[in-house]
Amino acid sequence: MTPVKDVFIAVIGAGGVGKAFLSQLEGLSQRLATQSSSRKLSVILVSRSTKTLYSPQYSPLPFDNLSTKLADSTQQTLSLTEVIDFLAAAPAKSILIDNTSSQDVADQYPQVLAKGISIVTPNKKAFSGSFKLWQDIFSSAAASGAKVYHESSVGAGLPVISTLKDLVETGDEVTKIEGVFSGTMSFLFNSFAPTEGSGGKWSAEVTKAKELGYTEPDPRDDLNGLDVARKLTILARLAGLPVESPTSFPVQSLIPKELESVASGDEFLQKLPEFDSQMEDLKNAAEKEGKVIRFVGSIDVAKKVVKVGLEKFDRSHPIAALKGSDNIISFTTKRYASPLIIQGAGAGGDVTAAGVTGDLIKVLERL
Incomplete structure (x- = not known):
């Protein structure tokens, strides 16, 4: 024994x-x-x-x-x-x-x-x-x-890193990684720009997300895109790209320039309604094309391009159809020409x- x-x-x-x-x-x-x-x-x-x-x-x-x-x-x-x-x-x-x-x-x-x-x-x-x-x-x-x-x-708890490591270590060639990597951003955009119905005002949705505990104490820590950039940095490195840091590629911040330096998260939320029209315009532009906006990260391994920000998706696209605060990550590889998709709860203590x-x-x- x-x-x-x-x-x-x-x-x-x-x-x-x-x-x-x-x-x-x-x-x-x-x-x-x-x-x-x-x-x-x-x-x-x-x-x-x-x-x-x-x-x-x-x-x-x-x-x-x-x-x-x-x-x-x-x-x-x-x-x-x-x-x-x-x-x-x-x-x-x-x-x-x-x-x-x-x-x-x-x-x-x-x-x-x-x-x-x-x-x-x-x-x-x-x-x-x-x-x-x-x-x-x-x-x-x-x-x-x-x-x-x-x-x-x-x-x-989603098997994202272990899946990517298995793909790489078994000799597959990863060509693209794309997805919604933030439970906070997922929740915000699923309620602000739903695939059906009109959604609420941006500032109201951010306030609601904070009250429900989906955001950091200061929502700017989510809206600056850095959390998603960190996750993309990790995945890009595992896919073989020597990314220097999360600030070494384009990351779109959703914080209005005028509110970047306000003293507190509470003051930020008080003043955010003044800037609702900016997000409303982006939502309406996507709707005119029959699409919705989502906050995504993508890695084009062949072109060595990593970026984080808003993209438009057809309503039928898996990224558009997410619910609640779910994450979705898709891997396109030599073996998986139709992407391998991992989807589910991407936040929460348990x-x-x-x-x-x-x-x-x-x-x-x-x-």
Whole structure:
């Protein structure tokens, strides 16, 4: 019988995705415990920006009320460097789960991997930052044998990255990637310019999306297009294009120039109705052609062109017919001349965490 092997897990970030992940991790741990040959998962550290809960002796933290215990913890808050050293000294393999969107944490990935610590994360900033950071992450992993998986950095729990990697690694030639990559933008345009009916005023739809929790606290963080640009940067790199950064190709911002520098998100929403006519004109122009506008990202691999912005689509097009806050990503390749399409919920704590949990299972199989 194969001896049970311990794997030590540290979780950074205990917000919406983090809490959902901890719940899924408990279920996974219980399922693995029933399989004689499986690895034993031990959570030895959970942290958020100002709190750390950890087990100095590497004994597992109980799952019961982990989030509450973290909030009540009086243990010294560990710096990221101290967390890395703590994991590196663990008596068995260790995995860092980074559920933050922190650039500071992302910048440390090469050092984490160099010490043999695997990483699972939805953090887009690590893989869409400078091209040098991208190269350093994967060369550190290759040198140490540590694994790094980031399915949820694009499309939450949808199998977007794993599908693209499989296409590339099996020798297919990806010619085009196109889609709606933002749950926020999907929701906004499906309600502002629906395929049937007239939709509401742009400013009213943005306000509604914020009230429903679909946007960032400041909606400009969604409307500037940078979130989509980050996801495209990741996919373009996986498809073989050495994209330097998310600002190195055209990205259309939907923030009126006059409102870019207003002090707050609330002030932005107050003044946005003054600019409704701009979006209304674009919607009407598309309608005259029998089309609707959607906010999409596209990568033309052959021409090496990456761009993010508004495009017009026939009402029957799969991108036009999306519902709610769904994402849709299409891959056109040598093998898939009719595109291979992935569609479904592209945002939300549970589905994002599911992508993270799925990646953790892959790492456990490969350690």
